[in-house]
Amino acid sequence: MKLYCIGIGPGGVEQMTLRAVRALERCDCVAGYGLYLDLIDELIEGKETIETGMTREVDRCIAARDAARDGKTVAVVSSGDAGVYGMASLLFEVCADDPAIEIEVIPGVTAACAGGAVLGAPLTDDFVCVSLSDLLTPWAVIEKRLRCAAAGDLCIALYNPGSRTRTAHLRRACDILLESLPPSTVCGIVRNIGRTGERVALTTLDGLRDRPVDMLTTVFIGNSRTHAINGRMVTSRGYRGI
Numbered sequence: 708m709k710l711y712c713i714g715i716g717p718g719g720v721e722q723m724t725l726r727a728v729r730a731l732e733r734c735d736c737v738a739g740y741g742l743y744l745d746l747i748d749e750l751i752e753g754k755e756t757i758e759t760g761m762t763r764e765v766d767r768c769i770a771a772r773d774a775a776r777d778g779k780t781v782a783v784v785s786s787g788d789a790g791v792y793g794m795a796s797l798l799f800e801v802c803a804d805d806p807a808i809e810i811e812v813i814p815g816v817t818a819a820c821a822g823g824a825v826l827g828a829p830l831t832d833d834f835v836c837v838s839l840s841d842l843l844t845p846w847a848v849i850e851k852r853l854r855c856a857a858a859g860d861l862c863i864a865l866y867n868p869g870s871r872t873r874t875a876h877l878r879r880a881c882d883i884l885l886e887s888l889p890p891s892t893v894c895g896i897v898r899n900i901g902r903t904g905e906r907v908a909l910t911t912l913d914g915l916r917d918r919p920v921d922m923l924t925t926v927f928i929g930n931s932r933t934h935a936i937n938g939r940m941v942t943s944r945g946y947r948g949i
């Protein structure tokens with residue numbers, strides 16, 4: 708029994724890896740959040756789909772597992788990379804008592820890499836990803852991770868920076884970082900990476916506090932080596948002689 712867990716990248720089909728496209732072609736049944744299935748509709752025409760809402764991830768994985776048990780070749784699709792705040796770990800957990808199901812994880816381009824490319828080269832030095840969603844992680848843990856990132860002079864890609872119900876999270880995160888980082892720290896915001904309506908903006912850590920962000924946004928915070936070069940966000944690796 709084969710279950711694919713496929714990262715489809717940040718946007719439509721052109722953002723997918725060839726390996727992801729080929730695996731999808733082999734599937735009879737595709738499980739995913741409606742928006743992601745819409746992004747790849749040209750590849751899944753005529754295939755059975757398992758669609759559940761944003762917060763029904765467990766149900767979706769169970770339905771995918773059951774379809775695989777029925778003998779279908781099934782793909783669970785995640786945006787970006789399925790292993791970065793995606794469905795991959797949940798799928799392993801849901802199938803834990805059934806070693807006959809072979810799970811193949813197919814990597815995708817995560818928002819940090821795709822958004823970084825839109826901005827320029829903000830993650831060329833050591834960096835971390837931190838999700839500001841406290842739905843599954845306590846806020847105290849998120850605060851601790853932000854402080855550690857700042858202490859380590861790491862560039863930061865912030866996932867889930869805000870939503871309709873979590874409007875103050877980005878400001879709280881900025882205030883924590885401003886305890887130790889300069890207000891002039893170069894920051895970037897990218898919305899709808901690789902999708903229609905892609906938007907990009909450069910700002911400072913101070914300016915970031917008041918920026919409206921939503922679930923379709925990824926935020927980048929530079930380190931002491933990050934500069935704005937001709938409107939792009941660039942973290943220097945430290946090469947000399949330029």
Ligand code: SAH
Pocket residue numbers: 717718785786787788789790791792793816817818819822865866867868897898899900901902921922923924925926
């Ligand atoms: N597995 C995904 C991340 C899922 S968490 C990945 O690897 O990219 C959801 C968060 O990812 C969003 O709140 C946003 O911060 C980021 N994200 C995912 N796709 C995005 C896109 N196309 N544009 C901007 N941000 C995106």
